[in-house]
Amino acid sequence: MAQENDDFILLGYVDLDGLLRGKYVSREKFQSWQKSTGTFCSAVLGWDMRDELYDNAHSGWFNGFPDDPLRIAEGDGTRLANGRRFYLMEYADGKGAALCPRRLAARVLARGEAMGFQLKAGFEYEFYVFRETPESAKAKGFRNLTPFSPSGSCYSILRTATHENFFSGMLLLAEQLGTPLEALHPEAFPGAMEFALTPAAGLQAADRAVIYKTFAKAWGQQQGLSLCFMAKPISGMSGCGGHTHISLWQGEHCAFFDKSAQDGLTQTARHYIGGLLRYMPELMALYAPTINSFTRLAPGFWAPTGANWGIDNRTCALRVLGDSGKSKRVEVRPPAADANPYLVLAAAHAAGLAGIEEQIEPPEPLAGNGYADTLQAERLFPRSLEEAAARLRGSEMARRWLGDAFVEHFAKSREAEVAAHRAAVSDWELERYFEII
Template identity: 65%
Template sequence: MNDIPPPGDDFAMLGYVDLDGLIRGKYATSAKLKSWQEKGGAFCSVVLGWDSRDALYQNRHTGWHTGYHDDPIRVVPGPGRVMPGDGRRFHLVEYADGPGAALCPRRLAGRVLDEACAMGFTALAGFEYEFYVFRETPASALAKGYRGLTPLNPTTGGYSVQRMAVEDGFFSGLMALARQLETPLEAIHPEAGEGAMEFAFTPSEPLEGADRAAIFKAFSRAWGNQNGLSLCYMAKPLNGLPGCGGHTHLSLWQGEQSAFYDPDGEGGLSQTARHFIAGQLKYMPELLALYAPTINSFTRLAPGFWAPTGATWGFDNRTCSLRVVGDSAKSVRVEMRPPAADANPYLVLAAALASGLQGIREGLDPGPAIKGNGYEADLPPERRFPASLAEAAARLRGSDMARAWFGDAFTDHFVTSREAEVAAQRAWVSDWELNRYFEMI
C-alpha cells in the first residue's frame, strides 16, 4: 500500500513550447517523469516540422527524409506547476544538447541570456498581453465561421470597474488560476473594445517570465473553454478594433545596480540604456518576423490602433515602438511594443534582448526621442517595418545579426516555417476576396 502514490501524483503532464508558442506534450506516469528527470528522454521531432495546425512543411532537420526521428529532451528542473482540477503537475521540457536544441525556442532564449551574463549583465523581464473574450465554445465559434461571435461584454468599457464587478467570476477566476499555476498576474483589466482585456505578469527573471507567459496562455484558454468561453490571443481577431499586443518590458542590471538608470541622463537614462535602445531600433525591422509571426500579425500594425508601424522610441509614448517607462533605478525599463499576443514569448525575449545587447556592443546612439505622434515620424527606409510576413521572413533570412546571435540552423528553420505559413495563406480563398470579387468581377 505504501507504493501507491497520493492523489494527483500518479501521473503528470509534460509539455514542449514549439515555434508558434503552442505547448505540445503528453501525460506520463510518475515513474516515467522521474526517469526523464534523472536520465533525460526523447520526443518526436515532428513538433519541429509542422505548423500550428499540424501541417507538415519541408525543412532540413526533420521530415520523411529522416523518418521523423526522436530528439533527446530534458525536463526543466523544478517541482512543476499545479494544474487546475485534480492538482496534478505540469512540467516543461526542452530539447537537450544536439540538433534539436538549436531549434528549441527556450534553449535559444537561454543562450542569449548566457551571452548577457558574459557581458556582465543580468536582466529583468515583464510580459503583458491583450486578448479578446467571447461567450463561445470552440465548436460554436467554428459553426459560425468565426463571424458574429458574442463578446463577453456587449459594449466597450475600457478600465471599467462596473465591467469587473459584473464579471467578477471571470476576473477573479483568472487571478486565482494564475496564482495556482505560479504564474502570478500583477493586474488585469478590461480594454477598449467589446470583450477586450489585458493582463500583466509580475516582473521576474526573463526565462521564468517567458515560461509563465507560455504556460498561462495555454491554461487560460483551457480554463475559458471549461467555463463556456473562448480566450483569443490572435493579433487581430476583429475588424475595426485594436489588435492584441504582447508587450515585453526589459531592464539590465549589474549586481544590485540598474544598468539603465543615470539621474543625470536625459529622462534618467544611462548611456548603456541608450545603446540598448539603439540596438533594438536598428535591428527591429529585420527581426520583425519574431515579433509578428503570423499573417494576421500584420493587420495589427496599423496607425491609430495602438500598435507601431516603424522603429521609433520615446519617453512614455505609446505611439512608439519602444516606450521608456519609469523614473527611478528600480523602475526604469524599455517596453517593446511591436510584439503581438500571438508571438512566442521565448523568441520575443531572445530578439529583444539580443538586439539591445548588440547595440551596446556597437556603442550605437538612438538619436532624439520622439515627442508627440510617432505615426507621423519621417522614418528612413531602414527603420520602416516590413509590410507582410513574406517580406519580414525575407528580411530575417538576410539578417547577419540574427545569424550571429541565433545561429544559421535556427534562422533558416524559423524562416522556412514562416514561408510555409505564407504559402498556406496564398492558396486559401478568403472571405474578403469573395466579398470583393464574387459578383462584380
C-alpha cells in the same frame, strides 16, 4: 484545488509557434527523464500549428521523423487544478537544441550574463473574450461572435464588478499556477481584456507567459468562453499586443537608471535602445509571426509601424518609462499576443546586447505622434510576413546571435505559413468578386 495526485505528470514543450505540446507520463517514466533525458518526436519541429508538414532540414519523410532527446526544465513544476503537476521540457543537446525556442532564449541570456548583465522581463497580453465555445465559433465561420461585454469600456469597474466570477477566476488561476499577475482589466473594445504578469528574471518571465496564457485559454473553454490571442481578430478594432517590459541589472543595480543623466538613462540603456531600434525591422518575423500579425501594425490602432522611441509615448515602438532604479525599463511594443514569448525575449535581448557591443546611439526620443514620424526606409517595418521572413533570412545580426540553423529553419516555417495563406480563398475575395466579376 484538487488533492495532490502524482501518479501521472503532464509534460509540455513549447514549439516554434508558442504552442504547448506534450503528454501525460507515469511517475516512473518522469523520474527516469529527470535522471537523464527523454525523447519526443522530431515532427514538432517540422510542422506548423495545424500539424501540416513543411520543408525543413531537421525532420521529415527524408529521415523518418526520428525522436529527439528532450530534458525536463529545472524547477519544481506547476501544480494544476486537477492536483497533478505540469513541467516544461526543452531540447537536450543535439540538433534540435539549435531550434528549440527555450534553449535559444537561454543562449542569448547567457551571452548577456557573460557581458555582465542579467535581464528582468514582464509580459503583458491583450486578448478578446467571446461567449463562444471553439465549436460554436467555428459553426459561425468565426464571424458575428458574441463578445463577453456588449460594448467597450476600458478600465471599467462596472465591467469588473459585473463579471466578478470571470475576473476572480483569472486571478485565482494565476495564483494556483504560480504565475503572479500585476494587473488585469477590461480594454477599450467589446470583450477586450489585458493582463500583465509580474516581472521575473530571465527564462522565468517567458515560462510564466506561456504557462498562464495556455491554461487561461483552457480555463476559459471550461467556462464556455473563448479567450482569443490573435493579433487582430476583428476588423476595425485594435489588435492584441504582447508588450514586453525589459530591464538590465548588474547584481542589485539597475543598469538602465542614472538619476543625473538625460531622461534618467545610462549610456548602457541608450546603446540597448539603439540596438533594439536598428535591428527591429530585421527581427520582425519573431515579433509578428503570423499572416494576421501584420493587420495589427497599422496607424491609429495602438501598435507601431516603424522603429522609433519615446519617453512614456505609446505611439512609438519603444516606450521608455520609470523614474527609479526599481522601475526604469523599456517597453517593446511591436510584439503581438500571438508571438512566442521565448523568441520575443531572444530577439529583443539579442538586439539590445548587440547595441551595447556596437555602441549604437539612438536618435533623439520622439515627443509627438509616432505615426507622423518621418522614418528612413530601413526603420520601417516589413509590410507582410513574407517580407519579414526574407528580412530575417538576410540579417547578419540574427545569424550571429540566433544561429544560422535557427534563422534558416524559422524563415522556412514562416514561408510555409505564407504559402498556406496564398492557397486559401478568403471571405474578402468571395465578397468582392463572387457576384460582380
